[in-house]
Amino acid sequence: MPRITKEHMKESIIPFVNDALRIITENLNLDDMDNREDVSSFEEDGWYYYLYKSIAYIKPEIRIKRQNYKEYKDQSKGNRINEHAWVYREGMNYKFIQDKNGIIYPDKDRGFIQNGFSFQDYKKTAF
Numbered sequence: 001m002p003r004i005t006k007e008h009m010k011e012s013i014i015p016f017v018n019d020a021l022r023i024i025t026e027n028l029n030l031d032d033m034d035n036r037e038d039v040s041s042f043e044e045d046g047w048y049y050y051l052y053k054s055i056a057y058i059k060p061e062i063r064i065k066r067q068n069y070k071e072y073k074d075q076s077k078g079n080r081i082n083e084h085a086w087v088y089r090e091g092m093n094y095k096f097i098q099d100k101n102g103i104i105y106p107d108k109d110r111g112f113i114q115n116g117f118s119f120q121d122y123k124k125t126a127f
């Protein structure tokens with residue numbers, strides 16, 4: 001079974017983020033904050049994408065997943081790749097911290113920041 005190391009994850013997040021931003025802006029209406037959207041499987045450049053936009057708590061909260069197979073039999077064992085992440089607008093999903101004087105301030109955004117979006121909880125698996 002192939003191993004995904006931390007170094008490999010650091011290298012692979014950049015192409016994933018670039019592709020994800022293009023896919024998100026082409027397929028989701030990011031200006032509509034009243035309706036959630038769900039775009040089921042579609043294929044582009046050999047990847048199968050799944051998109052979901054929620055507006056329940058953080059507006060918008062986007063879940064993107066891509067894989068290089070539609071069914072297990074489409075890709076041989078060991079070459080199947082899954083990548084997924086949560087996407088927010090920059091600064092929308094951070095914690096608040098209270099210092100010893102009782103002053104509350106926002107913590108920094110700990111996601112991978114690109115073009116005003118924060119990619120968080122990026123995972124890549126291969127099996």
